[in-house]
Amino acid sequence: MQLIGILRWLVELGRMDVCAEVLMMSLYNAMPRVGHFHAVLHLFGYLETHPSREIVMDSAYMALTDIPQSEWHEFYPWAKEVLPPDMPEALGRAVKIVMFVDASHASILVTRQSRTGVLIHLNHALIVWYSKKQNAVETSSFGSEFAALKTGVELVEGLVYKLQIMGVPIDGHCDTLVVNPSYVKWNVH
Known part of the structure; x- marks a missing residue:
């Protein structure tokens, strides 16, 4: 358990390749079983060989040109962005937010739960x-992808x-990319 704690801190400190x-x-x-201990030792061996x-x-801005653009204003004309009341004036160069979301459906073989993976970039x-593993067991890959997207939107x-509270200007909306474009064909605002 101590070794898992050390590995979790390494992930927090930036070693996302073993997340x-x-x-x-x-x-x-x-x-934990003996096989789990050997797998953890294998992870430490990987970290030692790739220090x-x-x-x-x-x-630099991330240039994404293949993202399909959609406007949802005609479907939700009353929707508007809620801004913090004590938000300072935005100063400096605007940042672009790009999010990559994926779910591995039923990848945890013991419980058949899916895992969510989210990467968020500010510029590059x-x-x-x-x-993280998803809380619910989804019966389809659509459900697990949708749950992953919900988690990603909450993080964004x-x-x-x-x-906004720190006064950083944001360039437009967050471009959201998923592995299977049939799940999502819009940009999260």
């Missing part, structure tokens, strides 16, 4: 990485609120 694996090992934290992974903060800088809403 999904640490999540899978955390599932067996209550009753120089780093997060690059790049302020990856600032949020999220991998929290990030947008934090940026």
Whole structure:
């Protein structure tokens, strides 16, 4: 259990390349077996052989040209963005938010639960990485993808609120990319 705790801190500190694996090992934290211990040692072996992974903060805009654009104003004419009442004036160069969302349907073989994965970029800088098992067991891949998208939207809403409170200007809406475009064909505002 201590080794899992160390791995979880490593993920928090920026080693997102082992995020999904640490999540899978955390599932067996209550009753670990010998095989789980060997898998954790294998993770530490990977980290030892790949010590120089780093997060690059790049302020250049991410050029995404293949995203289908949709306008939902005609369907929701009353909808408007709720801004914080004590929001300071936005100063500086605007940032573009891009979110990548995916779900692996029924990937946890013991419980048949799905996993959600979310990556959120500000310009080219990856600032949020999220991998967690879903609370409910979905009967279809559509349900697991939709649950993953809901989680991603909640993360983006929290990030947008934090940026607005700090006075960071936001360039338009959040471009959302999913693996299967039949699930989502719009941009999250």
